[in-house]
Amino acid sequence: MLSVLLSGSRLVVGLHPDPGLAMIIGAFAFALGASIASFLNVVIWRVPRGESIVRPPSHCPKCNAPIRWWQNIPILSWLALRGRCANCREPISPRYVIVEFIGGTLFLSAFLKYASSNLLFLPFAWIWISLMIVGSFIDFDHKLLPDFVTVGGMVLGVLCGVLGAVLNASLADLIWSLGGLALGFSLLWLVRFFGSKAFGREAMGLGDVFLMGAVGALFGPVAVLVTLIISSVLGSIVGLAMVAFAKTRLGHFAEIPYGPYICLGCLVWMFYGPGLVSAYLNLFR
Numbered sequence: 648m649l650s651v652l653l654s655g656s657r658l659v660v661g662l663h664p665d666p667g668l669a670m671i672i673g674a675f676a677f678a679l680g681a682s683i684a685s686f687l688n689v690v691i692w693r694v695p696r697g698e699s700i701v702r703p704p705s706h707c708p709k710c711n712a713p714i715r716w717w718q719n720i721p722i723l724s725w726l727a728l729r730g731r732c733a734n735c736r737e738p739i740s741p742r743y744v745i746v747e748f749i750g751g752t753l754f755l756s757a758f759l760k761y762a763s764s765n766l767l768f769l770p771f772a773w774i775w776i777s778l779m780i781v782g783s784f785i786d787f788d789h790k791l792l793p794d795f796v797t798v799g800g801m802v803l804g805v806l807c808g809v810l811g812a813v814l815n816a817s818l819a820d821l822i823w824s825l826g827g828l829a830l831g832f833s834l835l836w837l838v839r840f841f842g843s844k845a846f847g848r849e850a851m852g853l854g855d856v857f858l859m860g861a862v863g864a865l866f867g868p869v870a871v872l873v874t875l876i877i878s879s880v881l882g883s884i885v886g887l888a889m890v891a892f893a894k895t896r897l898g899h900f901a902e903i904p905y906g907p908y909i910c911l912g913c914l915v916w917m918f919y920g921p922g923l924v925s926a927y928l929n930l931f932r
């Protein structure tokens with residue numbers, strides 16, 4: 648069920664459960680992701696407000712009634728209570744359950760993607776997914792990216808490179824990671840520098856620069872280029888749509904948070920990246 652083999656000089660650790668067990672582990676991965684996302688909801692709400700993430704325990708924001716453990720089961724409790732507080736019946740924002748669903752789906756996707764071919768990377772992928780969820784929603788709400796997400800992501804990526812270098816007895820993984828970090832950081836730093844000149848104001852936060860550095864440290868230089876293209880296209884489409892629907896003016900374009908689009912671009916890379924790159928290269932054959 649667990650395979651450890653050498654492919655060339657690379658150590659490949661994979662999990663190959665039979666179909667029944669795979670479904671059980673997959674369901675566990677989804678439940679783990681949803682539960683962690685339930686905690687991430689607390690982080691997203693409290694950290695930018697300078698509140699403790701452990702005290703006080705979860706309570707209804709309207710009536711302050713404490714939320715019991717059986718009212719706090721990810722997704723299921725919200726559905727069972729039909730999106731209302733069990734005490735005062737005030738509606739609870741569907742965003743909480745959406746974040747839990749995103750967490751479950753991404754943890755399951757990462758399990759399906761990495762378990763059989765790169766099992767040792769799975770914990771890193773799960774931590775990075777958690778950091779991206781927190782960073783994206785805090786950036787949407789407050790237009791800032793916390794350091795523990797961006798700097799934390801860079802440290803996580805370099806750790807991954809170090810682990811790869813030790814396990815494979817080769818510096819290749821570490822060089823790839825540091826190269827990605829340098830490319831992601833310097834590319835976005837240049838975009839920020841020239842963007843700020845063009846707009847005559849800060850075009851992009853330093854957090855976005857660090858975030859792209861983290862993408863590079865975790866996934867390498869090619870991932871940086873693909874993430875940059877996808878996030879710019881997605882961000883521009885949403886930005887122009889907001890201008891068209893008069894939600895914002897063109898001059899306020901620079902105020903649209905870029906972090907969530909970097910994260911979306913990175914997710915596309917994680918789950919479809921190599922296929923996208925080879926499809927693109929095939930266009931020229």
Ligand SMILES: [Zn+2]
Pocket residue numbers: 707708709710711712732733734735736737
């Ligand atoms: Zn209540």
